[in-house]
Amino acid sequence: MGLPNAETFSLIGYETVLRQGDFFLYFQNSMIVTVVSLTLILLFGAMAAFALAEYRFKGNTLMGLYLALGIMIPIRIGTVAILEMMVATGLVNTLTALILVYTAQGLPLAVFILSEFMKGVSDDLKNAGRIDGLSEYKIFFRLVLPLVRPAMATVAVFNMIPIWNDLWFPLILAPAEEVKTLTLGSQVFIGQFVTDWNAVLSALSMAILPVMVLYVIFSRQLIRGITSGAVK
Amino acid sequence: MAVPQKPKTRWHIAVFLAPAVLVYTAVMIYPLFNTLRLSLFSEVDQTRIWVGLQNFRTLFGDAIWSEQFWNALANNAWFFVIHMLVQNPIGIALAAILSSPRLRFSAFYRTAIFIPTILSFVIVGFAWKLILSPIWGIAPGMLDAIGLKFLYQPWLGKEEYALTTLSLVSVWQYVGIPMMLIYAALLSIPDEILEAAECDGITGISAFWKIKLPLILPSIGIISVLTFVANFNAFDLIYAAQGALAGPDFATDILGTFMYRTFFGFQLQLGDPHMGSAIASAMFGIILIGVCIYLFGIQRRLRNYQFYGQLNAQSSSDNSQHDRRTCDPGYIYGDRAVSGICHPDQQFQKPSRDLS
Numbered sequence: 031m032g033l034p035n036a037e038t039f040s041l042i043g044y045e046t047v048l049r050q051g052d053f054f055l056y057f058q059n060s061m062i063v064t065v066v067s068l069t070l071i072l073l074f075g076a077m078a079a080f081a082l083a084e085y086r087f088k089g090n091t092l093m094g095l096y097l098a099l100g101i102m103i104p105i106r107i108g109t110v111a112i113l114e115m116m117v118a119t120g121l122v123n124t125l126t127a128l129i130l131v132y133t134a135q136g137l138p139l140a141v142f143i144l145s146e147f148m149k150g151v152s153d154d155l156k157n158a159g160r161i162d163g164l165s166e167y168k169i170f171f172r173l174v175l176p177l178v179r180p181a182m183a184t185v186a187v188f189n190m191i192p193i194w195n196d197l198w199f200p201l202i203l204a205p206a207e208e209v210k211t212l213t214l215g216s217q218v219f220i221g222q223f224v225t226d227w228n229a230v231l232s233a234l235s236m237a238i239l240p241v242m243v244l245y246v247i248f249s250r251q252l253i254r255g256i257t258s259g260a261v262k
Numbered sequence: 263m264a265v266p267q268k269p270k271t272r273w274h275i276a277v278f279l280a281p282a283v284l285v286y287t288a289v290m291i292y293p294l295f296n297t298l299r300l301s302l303f304s305e306v307d308q309t310r311i312w313v314g315l316q317n318f319r320t321l322f323g324d325a326i327w328s329e330q331f332w333n334a335l336a337n338n339a340w341f342f343v344i345h346m347l348v349q350n351p352i353g354i355a356l357a358a359i360l361s362s363p364r365l366r367f368s369a370f371y372r373t374a375i376f377i378p379t380i381l382s383f384v385i386v387g388f389a390w391k392l393i394l395s396p397i398w399g400i401a402p403g404m405l406d407a408i409g410l411k412f413l414y415q416p417w418l419g420k421e422e423y424a425l426t427t428l429s430l431v432s433v434w435q436y437v438g439i440p441m442m443l444i445y446a447a448l449l450s451i452p453d454e455i456l457e458a459a460e461c462d463g464i465t466g467i468s469a470f471w472k473i474k475l476p477l478i479l480p481s482i483g484i485i486s487v488l489t490f491v492a493n494f495n496a497f498d499l500i501y502a503a504q505g506a507l508a509g510p511d512f513a514t515d516i517l518g519t520f521m522y523r524t525f526f527g528f529q530l531q532l533g534d535p536h537m538g539s540a541i542a543s544a545m546f547g548i549i550l551i552g553v554c555i556y557l558f559g560i561q562r563r564l565r566n567y568q569f570y571g572q573l574n575a576q577s578s579s580d581n582s583q584h585d586r587r588t589c590d591p592g593y594i595y596g597d598r599a600v601s602g603i604c605h606p607d608q609q610f611q612k613p614s615r616d617l618s
Contacts, residue, residue, distance in 0.1 A: 077277075077279070081275050082279075087275055096283075096291075102491060104495045104549070108297045197382065197384060202526060216384055217502060237382065253442070
């Protein structure tokens with residue numbers, strides 16, 4: 031044992047991993063799912079949050095409560111019916127299925143956090159925009175969205191890690207080789223090469239690497255998000 | 263709010279709400295209720311027939327099913343108990359240590375403790391499997407190095423230890439979450455309260471027990487319910503470490519793995535979506551009960567109490583001359599216990615009377 035020296039250092043494990051498992055494909059799938067889901071969560075979540083925070087209309091509170099239900103009830107409970115629906119619509123084994131599920135899963139908390147922040151955006155600013163003839167859509171996209179950017183970053187970070195790491199939905203909705211996510215891919219790979227330690231440990235390192243990079247980039251945002259009480 | 267109150271329909275509200283509500287309803291709420299509905303059906307000769315509560319009768323009553331179900335439920339409960347008794351107290355203790363101003367490198371410790379939470383269960387489960395393996399693992403060697411080799415057991419392979427071991431692995435991974443939340447709560451305690459307590463000679467450990475702990479109770483409540491929900495739909499760690507059969511001999515089977523095997527099928531067992539739905543409905547009921555207990559039983563009291571605490575903090579900082587009793591949480595807490603749940607306005611009266 032000990033640290034590898036010039037003689038014992040070898041990248042054989044990584045070679046096996048790259049030869050056997052299609053890690054770049056898995057990585058790409060994970061990336062697509064995570065990025066698209068986050069974009070949809072942020073866009074749809076911010077729009078709904080704006081509607082709830084800005085306008086008074088019949089059923090506003092009720093709509094807020096309806097959307098907040100999903101914060102506490104995990105989406106996994108509905109897996110049987112989700113699978114049935116995805117089979118019926120032919121979306122099983124596509125990345126779209128995963129994206130839809132993660133978007134639905136992330137929306138409740140996103141709406142909740144973002145509407146809290148949007149209530150803090152100055153009314154005078156929005157009214158000035160209205161007087162200048164901006165439409166409600168332009169007020170949202172041009173005035174409000176840039177102002178809640180920090181909150182959006184918090185929401186993004188909170189959702190990113192669970193989506194990236196999820197095993198349940200890829201296992202059930204998209205187990206096919208060409209749509210495997212990195213988490214599922216490394217799980218299967220580890221299972222197959224359970225005695226080839228070089229390969230297994232290389233696979234583990236490769237699976238850790240992307241999240242570590244994401245963490246280094248976003249850690250400040252994540253910690254600020256948690257400590258600013260966004261989850262409370 | 264200066265929304266133009268025109269009589270015409272404000273379509274933009276619908277446009278803003280529609281995408282989120284549609285996706286959320288179609289992919290989350292509808293499948294949730296559809297799952298509850300499916301649990302009332304069964305499949306005979308490839309046609310779906312209505313069987314009422316028969317699936318639940320099978321699940322709770324039929325020896326083959328009920329034994330597995332109660333086993334999974336009991337294991338899940340133990341999984342939760344370990345998290346509550348080990349993860350959360352350690353998280354609180356770590357947060358208390360980290361928030362101490364005299365600690366050096368606290369940012370480093372915070373990051374180091376938090377990092378496992380961003381890793382996936384697959385990595386954590388497999389890494390611990392390697393560490394604890396009797397043949398390959400480094401755990402026996404490390405115990406040997408400190409002369410405790412006799413303590414070593416193949417923890418993941420023995421029925422009596424496997425579940426506890428996995429729970430502790432999960433605790434190791436997730437202790438960063440309660441730590442962060444409590445740390446945030448501790449930082450938000452107004453300095454005035456702590457200073458006032460210091461004047462009364464309450465410092466160090468007793469300041470933590472008498473002042474900080476009562477003030478972070480709302481955060482502890484939130485952490486408890488988050489732990490509850492997360493534990494009762496846990497799946498990934500068990501699946502990654504022990505497989506879908508949750509070995510040895512189902513000793514680590516929890517509701518998530520049980521539901522997966524039932525509805526998706528595994529090895530020789532065929533998938534049965536209707537029994538799977540019944541298990542999902544049972545999980546839904548359990549989580550609902552837990553969340554309701556929190557929302558109606560615990561959170562209400564804590565909210566009021568927190569509000570009261572903040573008001574006191576407010577009034578104590580607003581007035582240079584203040585009654586010390588109003589910023590002693592022990593007093594606040596005692597008072598709350600007597601007054602029960604009362605309207606915030608009523609509570610507002612109290613400190614101001616005390617102050618005058």
